[in-house]
Amino acid sequence: MADQPRFAPRGSTQDIEEGLALAPKFDADGLVTCVASDAGSGEVLMVAHMNAEALARTIASGEAWYFSRSRRSLWRKGETSGHIQRVVEMRLDCDQDAVWIKVEQVGGGACHTGRRSCFYRAVPLGSGGEMKLEFRDSEKAFDPQAVYGDKPRHGG
């Protein structure tokens, strides 16, 4: 895409932390981490990754694109399910290796299991030894079998 944002070279720590140039720090696999939260409730919906193209497309389009590590492919969120994410705001962290997007989640759920959020289990704190997770906010927002059928589902 000719109109994609261009990324700046990494500069000094001062440039990176206090500057206004977008100079993402992609890891050895060419990825930054992205946290998507619900723009209304603030709930964290999912954590995924973006390569340079996914980041550029998200900025240019205002809809979330990711890079699937398991499939090694660019992935438009909602391409199978229709459950796209409209990005209300994008933030970048101090060292520019993580992105936070506040989104409007279409279709009620971000998780391929049918839940609103991927974070539908709590880890009890203060526990030692063997421990059990607890379901929390785990009700289904949609029926994944009806939405995906046998089509590929992106997890994590």
Add this chain to the structure above:
Amino acid sequence: MADQPRFAPRGSTQDIEEGLALAPKFDADGLVTCVASDAGSGEVLMVAHMNAEALARTIASGEAWYFSRSRRSLWRKGETSGHIQRVVEMRLDCDQDAVWIKVEQVGGGACHTGRRSCFYRAVPLGSGGEMKLEFRDSEKAFDPQAVYGDKPRHGG
């Protein structure tokens, strides 16, 4: 620590996504991603990483421990600054490779630059070509020079 939680082996996709065993998926570097948000406002404060020991210590103590990728060392949040994070709730995502903690941030700020959140710059959406970040919620919550002096600061 003898009372640290034990992690379960990774099982089937069904076990991992719908089960109650804590079976984290550590990456090739032995890390899971951790998102820390403010338990009150929902604001994302920082994104960092945990190795098995950091995760176990966080669960056992109810205070956030991380693993610094740049320093290759276990890192108790606030060990230098005193700005610890009390974990109110911990969640785990569907494929168990990301953790979300809701925290009470002691000292007013999570970021080593002195801001409340590491995400103090916004990326304008819909922009092509050269682009400029915009400071947002970027006022200092503390003076990093006064807090850290010449001591090591953990970034991202």
